[in-house]
Amino acid sequence: MRTTALLLLTGLCVVSANTCAADGTDHRVFDAGQQPDDSRLKDPKDLNAYFPFVVPESKAAWEQRQAELKQRVMVSTGLFPMPKKTPLNAVIHGKVQRDGFTVEKVYFESLPGHFVSGLLFRPEGKVTSKRPAVLSPHGHGGRQQNYGADKMKALIESGAELHEKSGRFPKLARCAQLARMGCVTFIFDMLGYVDSHQISYEVAHRYSAIRPEMELQGRWGFYSPQAEGRLHSILGLQTWNCIRGLDFLESLPDVDAKRMAVTGGSGGGTQTILLGAVDDRHIAGFPNGMVSTSMQGGCTCENCSLLRVGTGNVELAALFAPRPQSMTAANDWTKEMMTKGYPQLKQLYEMLGVPENVDCYEMLHFPHNYNAVTRREMYTWMNRHLKLGLDDPIQELDWEPLTKEEYTVWTDDHPEPPKGNNYERKLLQQLNDRDLEVLAHHKPEGSTATQNYLSTVRSAWSTLIGRGLPKAEDVQRTKGWKEVRAGYLEFGDYLTLTTHGEQLPIVSVYPKSVEWNQEVVLWIDGQGKQGMFPNGQAHADLLRLIDAGYSVVGIDLYGQGEFTTNGVPLKENPTVKTSRQFAGYTYCYNDTVFARRVHDILTVTAWVNGDEHSPKALHAVGVNGGGPLLAAARAIAGSEFSKAAVDTKGFRFGTLKTWKHADFLPGAVKYGDLPTLLSLSAPNRLWIGGEETVPGIVTQAYAESSASDSVGSSGGRLDTTTAAIEWIIQQ
Known part of the structure; x- marks a missing residue:
C-alpha cells in the first residue's frame, strides 16, 4: 500500500520544455521569478483577434457542438x-x-x-x-x-x-x-x-x-x-x-x-x-x-x-445550418472569407448533405x-x-423616398413612450422580474418544480463555467522536487493540460508517520497552495489531515501564487485594452478569473481520479476564499468528489461592486447565486461553513434527492477551516 501511495504522489517524469528547478524550501515549484508556461498569461483576446472555425469530424459531433x-x-x-x-x-x-x-x-x-x-x-x-x-x-x-x-x-x-x-x-x-x-x-x-x-x-x-x-x-x-x-x-x-x-x-x-x-x-x-x-x-x-x-x-x-x-x-x-444562408466578402474585416471561413462553412454544409445551401460572393472591390x-x-x-x-x-x-412625416412612427395620435434613465432602471428591473418568473423565483415549490429548476440552472452553470471535467490522458504531470518534513513527505510538481496549454504548480503532501488511508484531499484556498503553509509553516489543520492518514494536494490556481510576480492573488480580472468600461469587450471573448480557477480544480480532479494508482476516495475543502470555487467545481464534477467542505464566508456574487472583481462571474446572480450553486452538489455529501443556516434551496435540493443526511453545516462555528477539516475526517 505504501508503494502505491508513493507512485501516486511522485508519478513519472514527463519531458517538458518548462522543467521544475526550485528545491521546495519555500514550497515553490518553479524558480523565483518564473511563471508557469500557461496560455492564459497572454494578453486577453479582443474583438480583433483571429476566430477560426474548425469543422467537427462527423455529423454527430457537429450536432453536439451545435x-x-x-x-x-x-x-x-x-x-x-x-x-x-x-x-x-x-x-x-x-x-x-x-x-x-x-x-x-x-x-x-x-x-x-x-x-x-x-x-x-x-x-x-x-x-x-x-x-x-x-x-x-x-x-x-x-x-x-x-x-x-x-x-x-x-x-x-x-x-x-x-x-x-x-x-x-x-x-x-x-x-x-x-x-x-x-x-x-x-x-x-x-x-x-x-x-x-x-x-x-x-x-x-x-x-x-x-x-x-x-x-x-x-x-x-x-x-x-x-x-x-x-x-x-x-x-x-x-x-x-x-x-x-x-x-x-x-x-x-x-x-x-x-x-x-x-x-x-x-x-x-x-x-x-x-x-x-x-x-x-x-x-x-x-x-x-x-x-x-x-x-x-x-x-x-x-x-x-x-x-x-x-x-x-x-x-x-x-x-x-443546414438552412440556406449566403453572404459577401468585401474589402473590410470579411476580405479573407473566401479562404478563411467560407471553405469551412462549405465543408460543414457538404457534411450535412446540402452544399448548395451556403454561398459567399467575393466583392473585394467594394x-x-x-x-x-x-x-x-x-x-x-x-x-x-x-x-x-x-x-x-x-x-x-427606383422609387420616391419617404418624407419625414411619412416615416416617423410617433405622432400626436401615437405618442412616443417614456425614455431616459428612470425608464432604463425600470426596464432592467422588469427584465429581472421576467427571469425570476421563468426560473420560479429561485424558490420552486414541489418535487417536480425543484428538479426542473435544478436541471435548468445546472445546464446554465455549465455554460457560465464553460468547461467540463477534462480527460485524464490530457493531463500530464512533470516531477519537480521532494522534501522530507517532520511527519510527512512534500512533493512539488506541475500539471499540464495539453489540450489548452495550461500549467498548474501543485504541492502534494503524504503522511510519513502513519499509513496512508488511500484517500486524497484537495485543498482549495483563496491564497493558493501557500494557504496550506501560512508564514511558510504547515497549517495546523493540514497536519490534522496528515495525522489522520490523508494525502493532501494544494494548487496555485490561475492568478494565485506562482502565476503572479509578487505572490499576491489577482484582485481584478485582466481586461482588454480599451478606454470603454464595458464588461462585454473582455468577457465576450475570455473566461473570467473565477471560471479559470474552476477549470484548474477540474484539471487536478481529473488527474487524481484518472491516475492508474487512483485513491479510493477524493475529497475537497474550499477555505479562505476558495469555497465558492469549490462549490462551482463540485456542481460540474459531482461525485468525482466523495466529500466537499465549502466555507462560503457568506460570499454572494450579487454583492460585488464591480464586474472587474476577481470573483465576478457573468450570470451568476441570475442563476441563483451561491445558494443555488451549492444546491447542485445534491445528492453528494456536502458541508457548508460561513452561513448562519443551510440555505433553503440547498435543504430543498437534498430533500428532493432523498439525501437530507448528506448535507451538514458549521452550526455557527467561527473556526470554519478547522470545522471543515474535522468534518472530512469524521464523516
Whole structure:
C-alpha cells in the first residue's frame, strides 16, 4: 500500500520544455521569478483577434457542438430559459403608397411597455394568398441612413448604387425591392435609432464611462455589475426584439409563416447571425458584413459577456445550418472569407448533405457595404429559397423616398413612450422580474418544480463555467522536487493540460508517520497552495489531515501564487485594452478569473481520479476564499468528489461592486447565486461553513434527492477551516 501511495504522489517524469528547478524550501515549484508556461498569461483576446472555425469530424459531433453553442448564445443573451412572450399589442398606421408597394408605420411591445418601432413594406395589390416575409434588422446608420446627394454621385459612378433617389437610403431600398418581389418586409429600429428613443443612442452604442447613478442597489441600468450578473445587455435586448419581430410577421394575416427569411448588414448582420442561432422559424438568411474570422463587431450592441468564448462569428453563423444562408466578402474585416471561413462553412454544409445551401460572393472591390450589387445577390438568394418564381437577375427599381412625416412612427395620435434613465432602471428591473418568473423565483415549490429548476440552472452553470471535467490522458504531470518534513513527505510538481496549454504548480503532501488511508484531499484556498503553509509553516489543520492518514494536494490556481510576480492573488480580472468600461469587450471573448480557477480544480480532479494508482476516495475543502470555487467545481464534477467542505464566508456574487472583481462571474446572480450553486452538489455529501443556516434551496435540493443526511453545516462555528477539516475526517 505504501508503494502505491508513493507512485501516486511522485508519478513519472514527463519531458517538458518548462522543467521544475526550485528545491521546495519555500514550497515553490518553479524558480523565483518564473511563471508557469500557461496560455492564459497572454494578453486577453479582443474583438480583433483571429476566430477560426474548425469543422467537427462527423455529423454527430457537429450536432453536439451545435447544441452546446446554441445554449451559449441563449445564456449569454439572457434568453435561457426562453422568457415568456407577452402580447405584442401591435399597432399599424399611416399607410402610404409607392409604385409597386405600400409602407406602413408599426410599433409593438416586445416587453410590456418596451416598444419596437419600424416600417412595414407590403406588395401592392389584392392579397390572394399568403405571402413570404422578410425581417430586416438594419445595422448601424439606422433605417433612414442617407448617403446624401454628394456621395451618391460617386457611388453611382463606382457601380455601388444604381438610383440617385432610392439609393440614398440603402436600407430602405432592399425593403422596397423585396416588397415588389412579393415579400412582406419589416425593418425595425435598433435601440437608439430613428424612433427608438427609450434607450438612447449614446447608451446603446456609445457607452464608455461608468455611470455611478446607474449602479445603485435596486436602481441599476445596463453595463452595471448588477446587469452583468444577470446577463442583461443591449445585445440581448436587441436579440429579443428580433425574435419578437418574427412574432410580429408571423401574426400578420397575409404572411406565410413557413416562408420567412432574415437579412441584415453590419450590426444587422450580427443580429441576423444570432437570430439564426436561437430561432428555427425562418428558412433562409443573408447575414452580410459580419461573418468573418477577423473583427467580430466593434459596438457595445454586438458584444456581451460569454458569447464568443471559444467561438466566433463564422461558427455562430454555422448554427443556422443546414438552412440556406449566403453572404459577401468585401474589402473590410470579411476580405479573407473566401479562404478563411467560407471553405469551412462549405465543408460543414457538404457534411450535412446540402452544399448548395451556403454561398459567399467575393466583392473585394467594394468597402464595407450592403450596396446595390450586394442587394442583387440577396434578391437572387431570396427568390430561390422563398420560391418567389421570378426571373434572375432581379433589377432593383427606383422609387420616391419617404418624407419625414411619412416615416416617423410617433405622432400626436401615437405618442412616443417614456425614455431616459428612470425608464432604463425600470426596464432592467422588469427584465429581472421576467427571469425570476421563468426560473420560479429561485424558490420552486414541489418535487417536480425543484428538479426542473435544478436541471435548468445546472445546464446554465455549465455554460457560465464553460468547461467540463477534462480527460485524464490530457493531463500530464512533470516531477519537480521532494522534501522530507517532520511527519510527512512534500512533493512539488506541475500539471499540464495539453489540450489548452495550461500549467498548474501543485504541492502534494503524504503522511510519513502513519499509513496512508488511500484517500486524497484537495485543498482549495483563496491564497493558493501557500494557504496550506501560512508564514511558510504547515497549517495546523493540514497536519490534522496528515495525522489522520490523508494525502493532501494544494494548487496555485490561475492568478494565485506562482502565476503572479509578487505572490499576491489577482484582485481584478485582466481586461482588454480599451478606454470603454464595458464588461462585454473582455468577457465576450475570455473566461473570467473565477471560471479559470474552476477549470484548474477540474484539471487536478481529473488527474487524481484518472491516475492508474487512483485513491479510493477524493475529497475537497474550499477555505479562505476558495469555497465558492469549490462549490462551482463540485456542481460540474459531482461525485468525482466523495466529500466537499465549502466555507462560503457568506460570499454572494450579487454583492460585488464591480464586474472587474476577481470573483465576478457573468450570470451568476441570475442563476441563483451561491445558494443555488451549492444546491447542485445534491445528492453528494456536502458541508457548508460561513452561513448562519443551510440555505433553503440547498435543504430543498437534498430533500428532493432523498439525501437530507448528506448535507451538514458549521452550526455557527467561527473556526470554519478547522470545522471543515474535522468534518472530512469524521464523516
